[in-house]
Amino acid sequence: MGGPEVLIRAPAKVNIGLEVVRKRRDGYHEIRTLFQAVSLADRIRLRKRRRGIRLDCPGVPGRKEQNLAWCAAALFLERTEAGGGLHIDLDKRIPVGGGLGGGSSDAAAVLLGASRLFGLKPPAEDLAAWAGELGSDVPFFLFGGAAVGSGRGERIEPLRGKVPPGRLLIYAPPFSSSTAEVYSDHRRRRLTGAGERLTLLVRKWRRAGAAGIGGALFNDLERTVLRRHPELTEAKDLLLAHGAAGAQVSGSGSCLFGIYATPRQAARAAGALRGRLPGKLTVARFLPPRLRWGVVKR
Ligand code: ATP
Numbered sequence: 627m628g629g630p631e632v633l634i635r636a637p638a639k640v641n642i643g644l645e646v647v648r649k650r651r652d653g654y655h656e657i658r659t660l661f662q663a664v665s666l667a668d669r670i671r672l673r674k675r676r677r678g679i680r681l682d683c684p685g686v687p688g689r690k691e692q693n694l695a696w697c698a699a700a701l702f703l704e705r706t707e708a709g710g711g712l713h714i715d716l717d718k719r720i721p722v723g724g725g726l727g728g729g730s731s732d733a734a735a736v737l738l739g740a741s742r743l744f745g746l747k748p749p750a751e752d753l754a755a756w757a758g759e760l761g762s763d764v765p766f767f768l769f770g771g772a773a774v775g776s777g778r779g780e781r782i783e784p785l786r787g788k789v790p791p792g793r794l795l796i797y798a799p800p801f802s803s804s805t806a807e808v809y810s811d812h813r814r815r816r817l818t819g820a821g822e823r824l825t826l827l828v829r830k831w832r833r834a835g836a837a838g839i840g841g842a843l844f845n846d847l848e849r850t851v852l853r854r855h856p857e858l859t860e861a862k863d864l865l866l867a868h869g870a871a872g873a874q875v876s877g878s879g880s881c882l883f884g885i886y887a888t889p890r891q892a893a894r895a896a897g898a899l900r901g902r903l904p905g906k907l908t909v910a911r912f913l914p915p916r917l918r919w920g921v922v923k924r
Contacts, residue, residue, distance in 0.1 A: 629673060629674055630673070630674065630743060631671055631672060631673045631743070632671070632672045632739040632740075632742050632743045633669070633670070633671050634669075634670050634671075634672070634735045634738065634739040634742075635667040635668070635669060635670070635735070636667055636668040636669075636670055636720075636728070636731040636732045636734070636735035636767070637663045637664060637665065637666070637667040637731055637767070637770060637913055638663070638664050638666045638667065638720045638726035638727060638728060638731060638796075638910075639661045639662060639663050639664065639726060639727040639731070639763070639766065639767070639876075639877075640661075640662055640664055640726065640794065640796075640876040640877075640883050641659050641660065641661060641662075641725075641845060641876050641877050642660040642661075642662050642772075642827065642831060642839065642843060643658075643659060643660040643823070643824050643827040643828075643842075643843065643844050643845070644657060644658075644659040644660075644844070644845040644846055644847060644877065645657060645658045645659070645823050645824045645844070645846055646812060646846040646847065654762075654778045655778070655809055655812070656776075656777065656778075657775070657776070657777075657778065657779055658774065658775070658776050658824040658825075659774070659775045659776075659779055659824065660772065660773075660774055660775075660785075660824060660827055660828055660831060661763075661766045661772065661773050661774075661775050661779075662771075662772045662790075662912055662913075663766075663767075663770040663771055663772075663912070663913040663915075664726075664794055664796070664910040664911065664912060664913060665910045665911040665912075665913055666719065666720055666726070666796060666908050666910045667719060667720065667731075668716060668717060668718050668719050668720050668728060668731065668732055668735075669716075669717040669719065670695070670714060670715065670716055670717070670732065670735050670736065670739060671714070671715040671717075672712060672713070672714055672736070672739045672740060672743050673712075673713040673743075674710050674711070674712065674713070674743060674744070675710065675711040675712065675713045676710060676711055677710065677711040678711045679696055679699045679700060679703070679711060679712050679713075679714070680711070680712075680713045680714070681693055681695060681696050681699075681714045681716065682713075682714070682715045682716065683695070683714075683715075683716035683718060684718075685718050686716065686718050686722060687722065693716075693729070693732075694729040694730060694732055694733040694760060694761060694764075695714050695716050695729075695732040695733060695735075695736050696714070697733065697760055698732070698733035698734070698736035698737050698740075698756075698760055698764075699712045699714060699736050699740065701737075701756050701759065701760065702736065702737055702740045702741075702756070703740075705748075705752070705756060706741075706744070706746055706748060707746070708740065708744040708746065710744070712736075712740060712743075714736065716732060721798035721802070721880075721881060721906070722802060723802025723803055723804065723880065724798050724802060724803070724876070724879070724880055724881035725803060725805075725875065725876040725877030725878050725879045725880060725881050726796070726876055726877070726881050727763045727766070727767065727877065729761070730760070730761050730762075730763035730764045730766075730767055731763075731767045733757070733760045733761060733764045733767070734757055734764050734765075734766075734767030734768050735767070737753055737756060737757060737768070738753075738768065741753075753768055754768065754782075757780075758780040762777075762778035762779040762780045763775075763779055763780075763877075764780070765780045765781075765782050766779070766782050768782075769782060769784045769915055769916065770913055770914075770915045770916055771784060771785070771789075771913065771914050771915030771916070772784070772785040772787070772831070772912075773785055774824065774828060784915060785828070785831075785832070787832055789911075789912050789913065789914045790831075790912045792871075792885055792886055792887050792888070792892075792912070793885075793886045793888065793889045793891070793892035793893075793909055793910065793911060794883045794884065794885055794886070794892070794909070794910045794911075794912070795865060795870065795883065795884045795886060795892045795895050795896055795899075795907060795908070795909055795910075796876075796881055796882070796883045796907070796908045796909075796910055797861055797865065797881060797882045797883070797884075797899075797903060797905055797906070797907055798880070798881045798905045798906045798907075798908070799855070799857070799858060799861065799880050799881070799882075799903075799904065799905040800904050800905050801855070801880055802880055803851060803854070803855070803878055803879035803880035804878075805877070805878040807854075808847055808850050808851055808854070808878035808879065809847075809878065811850045811853075811854070812846070812847055812850045823844065826842075827839075827842055827843075827844065830842050838871075839871070839872060839885065840870075840871030840872035840885065841871075841872055842872070843872040843873075843874045843885070844874070845874050845875055845876075845877075847875065847877070847878050847879070848874055848875045848879075851875045851878060851879035851880070852875070854879075855879065855880060858875065858879070858880070858882060861882055861903055861905075862874070862875075862882055864899055864902065864903065865882065865883075865884035865895065865899070866884070868884075868894075868895035868898050868899060869886060869891045869894070869895050870884030870885060870886060870895065871884075871885050871886065871887060872884070872885050873885070889909070892909045893909055896908075896909050
């Protein structure tokens with residue numbers, strides 16, 4: 627089939643720091659987090675169709691109409707003058723339910739990619755509002771790079787500066803973790819601070835970069851995730867024992883990441899740990915803002 631198409635990458639994120647500030651009246655938790663986009667990414671192909679949405683996404687559980695890529699397409703077609711339909715091919719590489727924001731990134735990529743496919747330029751504030759409607763983590767993926775997220779995570783303040791030179795080793799265990807369940811478990815714990823730890827972490831991140839930040843990583847949800855999945859403690863210890871400057875759960879899990887000073891150290895750790903852990907290990911880079919390799923073909 628001919629016709630224009632857009633190929634776009636939807637990168638994963640890790641939370642370098644995540645502070646749960648308080649529980650709000652609307653049931654959500656107020657958080658402050660330092661997001662960082664990484665090179666592990668889903669691949670998405672968008673094509674026009676006469677009407678309606680078609681989504682091909684082998685391996686993603688659940689009804690297609692509930693897939694965030696589908697929801698983003700539906701919202702885009704409803705709110706813009708695109709005047710047609712969308713065919714989405716989603717090649718899923720980011721572990722599902724891993725705390726790496728895969729679904730949210732797919733949604734942001736569909737909003738950006740569809741804008742390009744239809745030659746539309748929705749105002750930035752509209753895109754941000756649509757992204758916020760789709761999910762708390764979606765607005766971050768309109769920017770990528772490193773950013774501080776506040777509110778439910780949807781208020782984004784991009785950070786400028788060089789991309790940290792280190793590497794990440796991402797460990798995806800053979801199970802997922804439910805964000806809703808982790809937050810509801812967390813509710814019973816003491817909520818701390820007013821986002822100050824995150825401010826200190828950001829300062830350190832700017833100064834010391836990825837490898838220098840090692841022991842300063844933190845995630846208020848980690849204890850809850852490790853309690854629900856004790857085998858992750860062992861995996862985290864293995865990452866640290868194999869040269870990681872720091873290691874922790876990303877978001878509400880189930881994935882862990884370790885930060886390494888050099889690509890070589892990360893590759894060596896991956897080699898040593900393959901076969902010792904039941905899940906999947908991936909070496910990844912930190913991504914600068916807006917790096918998506920979007921291509922339009924005619
Ligand atoms: P969250 O913290 O938002 O739950 P996550 O990074 O832990 O995100 P995701 O892989 O984004 O996990 O998705 C978690 C849930 O969202 C799964 O139950 C999955 O069925 C559903 N989902 C909806 N759309 C997608 C998508 N495009 N890719 C992956 N999961 C999706």
